[in-house]
Amino acid sequence: xxxxxxxxxxxxxxxxxxxxxxxxxxxxxxxxxxxxxxxxxxxxxxxxxxxxxxxxxxxxxxxxxxxxxxxxxxxxxxxxxxxxxxxxxxxxxxxxxxxxxxxxxxxxxxxxxxxxxxxxxxxxxxxxxxxxxxxxxxxxxxxxxxxxxxxxxxxxxxxxxxxxxxxxxxxxxxxxxxxxxxxxxxxxxxxxxxxxxxxxxxxxxxxxxxxxxxxxxxxxxxxxxxxxxxxxxxxxxxxxxxxxxxxxxxxxxxxxxxxxxxxxxxxxxxxxxxxxxxxxxxxxxxx
Amino acid sequence: xxxxxxxxxxxxxxxxxxxxxxxxxxxxxxxxxxxxxxxxxxxxxxxxxxxxxxxxxxxxxxxxxxxxxxxxxxxxxxxxxxxxxxxxxxxxxxxxxxxxxxxxxxxxxxxxxxxxxxxxxxxxxxxxxxxxxxxxxxxxxxxxxxxxxxxxxxxxxxxxxxxxxxxxxxxxxxxxxxxxxxxxxxxxxxxxxxxxxxxxxxxxxxxxxxxxxxxxxxxxxxxxxxxxxxxxxxxxxxxxxxxxxxxxxxxxxxxxxxxxxxxxxxxxxxxxxxxxx
Amino acid sequence: xxxxxxxxxxxxxxxxxxxxxxxxxxxxxxxxxxxxxxxxxxxxxxxxxxxxxxxxxxxxxxxxxxxxxxxxxxxxxxxxxxxxxxxxxxxxxxxxxxxxxxxxxxxxxxxxxxxxxxxxxxxxxxxxxxxxxxxxxxxxxxxxxxxxxxxxxxxxxxxxxxxxxxxxxxxxxxxxxxxxxxxxxxxxxxxxxxxxxxxxxxxxxxxxxxxxxxxxxxxxxxxxxxxxxxxxxxxxxxxxxxxxxxxxxxxxxxxxxxxxxxxxxxxxxxxxxxxxxxxxxxxxxxxxxxxxxxxxxxxxxxxxxxxxxxxxxxxxxxxxxxxxx
Numbered sequence: 001x002x003x004x005x006x007x008x009x010x011x012x013x014x015x016x017x018x019x020x021x022x023x024x025x026x027x028x029x030x031x032x033x034x035x036x037x038x039x040x041x042x043x044x045x046x047x048x049x050x051x052x053x054x055x056x057x058x059x060x061x062x063x064x065x066x067x068x069x070x071x072x073x074x075x076x077x078x079x080x081x082x083x084x085x086x087x088x089x090x091x092x093x094x095x096x097x098x099x100x101x102x103x104x105x106x107x108x109x110x111x112x113x114x115x116x117x118x119x120x121x122x123x124x125x126x127x128x129x130x131x132x133x134x135x136x137x138x139x140x141x142x143x144x145x146x147x148x149x150x151x152x153x154x155x156x157x158x159x160x161x162x163x164x165x166x167x168x169x170x171x172x173x174x175x176x177x178x179x180x181x182x183x184x185x186x187x188x189x190x191x192x193x194x195x196x197x198x199x200x201x202x203x204x205x206x207x208x209x210x211x212x213x214x215x216x217x218x219x220x221x222x223x224x225x226x227x228x229x230x231x232x233x234x235x236x237x238x239x240x241x242x243x244x245x246x247x248x249x250x251x252x253x254x255x256x257x258x259x260x261x262x263x264x265x266x267x268x269x270x271x272x273x274x275x276x277x278x279x280x281x282x283x284x285x286x287x
Numbered sequence: 288x289x290x291x292x293x294x295x296x297x298x299x300x301x302x303x304x305x306x307x308x309x310x311x312x313x314x315x316x317x318x319x320x321x322x323x324x325x326x327x328x329x330x331x332x333x334x335x336x337x338x339x340x341x342x343x344x345x346x347x348x349x350x351x352x353x354x355x356x357x358x359x360x361x362x363x364x365x366x367x368x369x370x371x372x373x374x375x376x377x378x379x380x381x382x383x384x385x386x387x388x389x390x391x392x393x394x395x396x397x398x399x400x401x402x403x404x405x406x407x408x409x410x411x412x413x414x415x416x417x418x419x420x421x422x423x424x425x426x427x428x429x430x431x432x433x434x435x436x437x438x439x440x441x442x443x444x445x446x447x448x449x450x451x452x453x454x455x456x457x458x459x460x461x462x463x464x465x466x467x468x469x470x471x472x473x474x475x476x477x478x479x480x481x482x483x484x485x486x487x488x489x490x491x492x493x494x495x496x497x498x499x500x501x502x503x504x505x506x507x508x509x510x511x512x513x514x515x516x517x518x519x520x521x522x523x524x525x526x527x528x529x530x531x532x533x534x535x536x537x538x539x540x541x542x543x544x545x546x547x548x549x550x551x552x553x554x555x556x557x558x559x560x561x562x563x564x
Numbered sequence: 565x566x567x568x569x570x571x572x573x574x575x576x577x578x579x580x581x582x583x584x585x586x587x588x589x590x591x592x593x594x595x596x597x598x599x600x601x602x603x604x605x606x607x608x609x610x611x612x613x614x615x616x617x618x619x620x621x622x623x624x625x626x627x628x629x630x631x632x633x634x635x636x637x638x639x640x641x642x643x644x645x646x647x648x649x650x651x652x653x654x655x656x657x658x659x660x661x662x663x664x665x666x667x668x669x670x671x672x673x674x675x676x677x678x679x680x681x682x683x684x685x686x687x688x689x690x691x692x693x694x695x696x697x698x699x700x701x702x703x704x705x706x707x708x709x710x711x712x713x714x715x716x717x718x719x720x721x722x723x724x725x726x727x728x729x730x731x732x733x734x735x736x737x738x739x740x741x742x743x744x745x746x747x748x749x750x751x752x753x754x755x756x757x758x759x760x761x762x763x764x765x766x767x768x769x770x771x772x773x774x775x776x777x778x779x780x781x782x783x784x785x786x787x788x789x790x791x792x793x794x795x796x797x798x799x800x801x802x803x804x805x806x807x808x809x810x811x812x813x814x815x816x817x818x819x820x821x822x823x824x825x826x827x828x829x830x831x832x833x834x835x836x837x838x839x840x841x842x843x844x845x846x847x848x849x850x851x852x853x854x855x856x857x858x859x860x861x862x863x864x865x866x867x868x869x870x871x872x873x874x875x876x877x878x879x880x881x882x883x884x885x886x887x888x889x
Contacts, residue, residue, distance in 0.1 A: 015783070018785075029756070088600045108605060111604050122810065129614050185593070213698075259699075
């Protein structure tokens with residue numbers, strides 16, 4: 001018994017329609033991406049000038065000025081966050097990869113994922129109660145701590161994955177040479193995973209450099225140069241936010257410029273990391 | 288061969304207890320005594336006692352899963368690295384029990400080297416750096432010492448002439464056989480007394496296999512070699528004595544020619560005549 | 565046979581097998597690694613404890629009714645979370661309704677339909693969407709999306725479906741619809757990439773079995789692949805939900821920030837995260853700060869539960885995917 005031609009036709013049409021719909025979904029998902037990128041580039045380029053990178057913000061009412069202090073602030077905050085997030089994240093990731101098959105490892109893995117999902121604004125408030133209240137002031141340190149807390153689980157989980165990719169035969173080779181476990185882990189296992197770990201770190205830095213919410217009540221903001229870490233510090237993101245919701249055209253212009261700078265930074269980090277990461281993985285697979 | 292008094296007296300007691308010919312005991316560099324090894328609940332090695340004579344090649348043969356590799360890994364305390372693995376019994380290295388409570392497994396592995404089934408060079412290091420790795424990772428950084436050791440080890444491994452001009456490069460372009468000799472050089476660089484070889488030629492073509500076998504014969508002058516292989520011809524070609532294992536137990540251990548020509552145990556005969564395994 | 569420059573002279577004495585300082589150092593290293601791992605557990609516990617402690621005055625004063633009280637009045641120190649909770653849930657719901665079908669389509673296209681090369685490139689591009697900082701999305705939302713909603717989408721909706729309370733009232737642009745839409749944009753890359761991974765775990769035999777009985781590609785996807793991956797896809801959606809509930813900047817910038825509960829999607833609303841962002845640094849009285857921290861605690865607990873459920877669903881499907889190496 002062959003199916004009726006009508007039914008066969010209907011089935012083929014449904015197949016075509018659903019294929020078309022799923023492709024349309026991809027296009028639909030790309031529209032906002034294209035629009036955001038397009039506007040940020042178009043608006044940002046017209047607003048961006050040398051002063052943006054070299055001058056301080058001007059007071060309300062005056063046009064011009066720049067975000068030099070905010071750029072420096074963002075870099076400072078990333079540096080501080082890395083001081084927390086890199087050692088704890090990488091060593092914790094090595095723990096999960098090398099020793100984490102027991103129950104404790106399971107709990108750590110689970111809480112790392114939970115911490116990764118904690119709203120960034122909640123992290124900001126946590127650090128506010130922990131550091132800002134006792135120190136009685138907003139500070140770069142507090143901002144760095146908040147970003148560091150967000151960075152840690154990200155770095156930890158990628159490090160774990162990459163440490164697990166290191167073949168067991170390399171550990172054996174080193175241990176069989178009479179190399180202590182500590183040295184084997186750091187100089188053979190972690191060394192072999194380095195490119196991947198660096199990739200993971202780049203992605204984590206990209207993620208935190210775009211964060212605003214955890215900085216609102218920790219690093220706060222600052223209109224001036226700030227060299228002390230225990231003082232409030234400007235950042236590109238908070239400055240961008242303040243300018244975007246303010247009613248001045250010149251500030252909007254600067255907000256777009258900040259968006260372009262931030263976006264470039266984030267995308268460059270992301271794309272480099274992914275390209276390097278992909279090469280690394282495919283090289284590993286082919287060997 | 289230098290033999291201390293304690294070793295000699297212990298060996299005598301041991302020999303008396305087990306009625307092993309004295310001359311064999313005295314020459315044993317490493318000796319397993321009543322070894323039981325487990326993976327979780329699996330009892331992989333069952334009460335094996337076996338002595339490996341100094342400056343000789345001892346082959347351990349048997350069908351896959353008979354526990355020969357596990358036994359080998361008990362000899363340098365690598366077995367215990369597998370999660371859930373456990374070892375009972377003693378292994379005497381120059382008369383000292385390597386499973387004594389105050390023994391550092393790292394020190395054991397420095398004296399008992401190992402070569403694995405597949406070549407496992409460190410991918411981030413050059414040819415030179417791989418051979419130097421054992422010393423470097425243990426804190427030796429004197430360039431003259433390293434140069435000397437790397438050259439000597441590569442010469443011992445019969446690889447020097449093939450790689451002396453590309454020492455700084457990665458070894459990825461070396462053939463499988465070259466890579467395995469490279470890994471042997473790496474193991475030799477820390478000057479072990481015993482070299483454990485776990486099916487070192489099983490992934491290689493016949494020509495490369497022959498080279499590894501020739502290499503093992505020359506290394507015998509300086510080392511005690513334990514060779515685990517599933518290849519009976521290889522054991523017959525290379526080794527001085529051969530142990531046959533089955534289901535975790537030691538069935539028969541005799542000089543190689545005798546074991547292959549006049550096996551005493553029916554199971555050995557079945558195996559070497561190809562009736563199972 | 566050993567040369568003068570013997571390495572054995574440089575290594576620790578080889579005759580001794582006894583434990584030296586190395587073993588102790590290995591122990592210390594192991595302890596350091598463990599401490600770094602355990603630190604995340606302590607951190608999450610510390611967040612919980614710290615938030616509860618700081619929220620205690622508000623918890624004592626308002627009790628559980630905090631959760632269902634509408635009034636939020638800093639001047640008279642009366643605080644209820646309901647309007648914020650409503651805004652959070654409503655904006656996330658709008659986001660899910662908009663994003664889930666699109667994400668599923670993307671996941672199906674990338675995992676099942678697109679040729680390998682195309683799939684790799686498109687996955688990469690879609691994931692770039694996830695890397696756009698929320699504050700930039702908010703900026704775009706204010707100046708591009710909201711005007712478009714106000715001038716084009718909302719008038720059209722109101723003309724055609726205006727009889728529904730959902731689409732009633734004047735078009736503001738900024739409001740619940742804008743908040744939901746911006747969240748949907750953030751949701752699509754998350755849900756689609758996790759779903760794609762889930763679909764890839766569906767065994768080839770499942771597909772082959774369906775093809776073998778003469779099914780078309782869509783029938784294979786619909787009857788064999790999707791049912792198999794359903795748990796994981798639900799997990800992916802819940803994972804995305806965890807993100808949207810706590811998302812702050814972009815929503816704060818486009819949702820209007822007016823504490824009200826309105827049936828219309830065009831009207832402004834307020835979310836918990838937005839309230840924290842806007843009011844925290846302006847809170848003057850201790851009880852006001854405490855009430856805000858209680859809001860943060862509520863948000864934390866909700867995302868904790870939502871994330872735990874999502875992890876459980878996704879993990880159950882692929883128990884330690886990479887992990888069993």
